[in-house]
Amino acid sequence: MTTYIPSLTLPAFVFEKPAAAVLLPIVLGQAVGLSARPDGSKKTYNALKQPPYAPPAHIFAPVWTVLYGSMGYAAYRAWTAGMNSFDANKVLLAKQGATLYTIQLGLNLLWMPLFFSLGRPIEATVDIVALTGLTGYLTYTWSKVDKVAGWALAPYLGWLGFATYLCAGAGYLNNWDFHGKQKVQKEE
Structure with missing residues (x-):
C-alpha cells in the first residue's frame, strides 16, 4: 500500500486540467531529450551493441510523445474520477496514485541522462x-479508480517492459561500460 x-506529488491543478495533465509529461520529456543532445544520443545509441529487435533511433521520439500523452490522459482521468467519486476509497486511491x-x-525523466549523458548503464x-x-x-x-485510466497506461507499461530489455541488453552487450562509446560520440 x-x-x-x-510534498512528493504534483499540484492538483496539473491533474484537474486535461491540457496541463497531457502536456506536462510531453513538455518535460522533450526538454530532457533536448538537454541530452538528440544528435549525441542518436550517435551513442548507434555506436552501442544492441540486443535483437532494437528499433532504429528515430522511432523513440514519436513513440515517447504518444506514451507521455497517454500517461497524462490517464492522470487526468484517474484524478477526475477519484475526486468526483462519493466512494472514499476511490478518492484515496486517486490521491495515492x-x-x-x-x-x-x-x-x-532521470533515465535518459543516466543512460546517454552520464553513460551509466547499471544505474539506468x-x-x-x-x-x-x-x-x-x-x-x-x-x-481501481477508473478502468480507462488503467488501460491508458497499458501501452506505456508494455513499452517500459521492452525498454527494460533494451537497456539491460545494451548494458550487457557492451560489458556495462559506455565510456568508449561516449568518447566516440564526442570525437565525431
Missing part, C-alpha cells in the same frame, strides 16, 4: 526496473 504524500505518478515521472537499468515496477503498481491502483 502506498500513501498520498503532498498521484504520488506514484509523480515519482514514476521523475524516474522516467536499476532506474528502469524500478520505473516499470512502480508503473505496474500505478496502473493497478488507477484501474
Whole structure:
C-alpha cells in the first residue's frame, strides 16, 4: 500500500486540467531529450551493441510523445474520477496514485541522462526496473479508480517492459561500460 504524500506529488491543478495533465509529461520529456543532445544520443545509441529487435533511433521520439500523452490522459482521468467519486476509497486511491505518478515521472525523466549523458548503464537499468515496477503498481491502483485510466497506461507499461530489455541488453552487450562509446560520440 502506498500513501498520498503532498510534498512528493504534483499540484492538483496539473491533474484537474486535461491540457496541463497531457502536456506536462510531453513538455518535460522533450526538454530532457533536448538537454541530452538528440544528435549525441542518436550517435551513442548507434555506436552501442544492441540486443535483437532494437528499433532504429528515430522511432523513440514519436513513440515517447504518444506514451507521455497517454500517461497524462490517464492522470487526468484517474484524478477526475477519484475526486468526483462519493466512494472514499476511490478518492484515496486517486490521491495515492498521484504520488506514484509523480515519482514514476521523475524516474522516467532521470533515465535518459543516466543512460546517454552520464553513460551509466547499471544505474539506468536499476532506474528502469524500478520505473516499470512502480508503473505496474500505478496502473493497478488507477484501474481501481477508473478502468480507462488503467488501460491508458497499458501501452506505456508494455513499452517500459521492452525498454527494460533494451537497456539491460545494451548494458550487457557492451560489458556495462559506455565510456568508449561516449568518447566516440564526442570525437565525431
